[in-house]
Amino acid sequence: MVRHKLVAGLKYSWNDIRYLKLPLCHHCMLGHMHRFPVYPSISTSTCQPRQCISMDVVDFGLKGHVSIDNYRYAAIFTDRASGIVLPYPLTTLSDTLDSLKLFMHHTGPTYYPQSLPVQSINFDSASNHLSQAMLLFLNESKIRP
Numbered sequence: 001m002v003r004h005k006l007v008a009g010l011k012y013s014w015n016d017i018r019y020l021k022l023p024l025c026h027h028c029m030l031g032h033m034h035r036f037p038v039y040p041s042i043s044t045s046t047c048q049p050r051q052c053i054s055m056d057v058v059d060f061g062l063k064g065h066v067s068i069d070n071y072r073y074a075a076i077f078t079d080r081a082s083g084i085v086l087p088y089p090l091t092t093l094s095d096t097l098d099s100l101k102l103f104m105h106h107t108g109p110t111y112y113p114q115s116l117p118v119q120s121i122n123f124d125s126a127s128n129h130l131s132q133a134m135l136l137f138l139n140e141s142k143i144r145p
Contacts, residue, residue: 120143
């Protein structure tokens with residue numbers, strides 16, 4: 001659509017898209033997550049869906065690139081039982097606690113009444129970004145880090 005000039009008002013041209021001059025956006029992050037899927041484990045899982053979660057923070061702005069919406073990081077949540085991957089875009093690292101709360105809201109009893117509470121969260125590289133506020137939230141929510 002951009003190539004044939006059917007869309008008006010965009011901040012970029014067909015050449016920007018063609019030569020990959022655009023920074024990463026939310027959909028690009030989803031595309032990257034699709035390229036590296038989480039394969040199911042051969043071993044049996046002791047967790048039910050949503051009980052054991054892995055969290056990772058990825059920096060897409062290493063070369064000064066940010067997305068169109070000014071996102072530079074992504075908090076990536078992986079359900080260990082089901083293998084479902086949910087990325088949440090972040091503008092700053094201080095937004096990780098908000099993304100965790102948003103993740104728990106989106107996957108919690110509000111949307112899925114029969115969902116089980118999160119029991120543990122494994123912080124991969126996100127452990128470098130644990131704040132006192134996040135540790136306090138985890139303690140109040142009775143979640144093991």
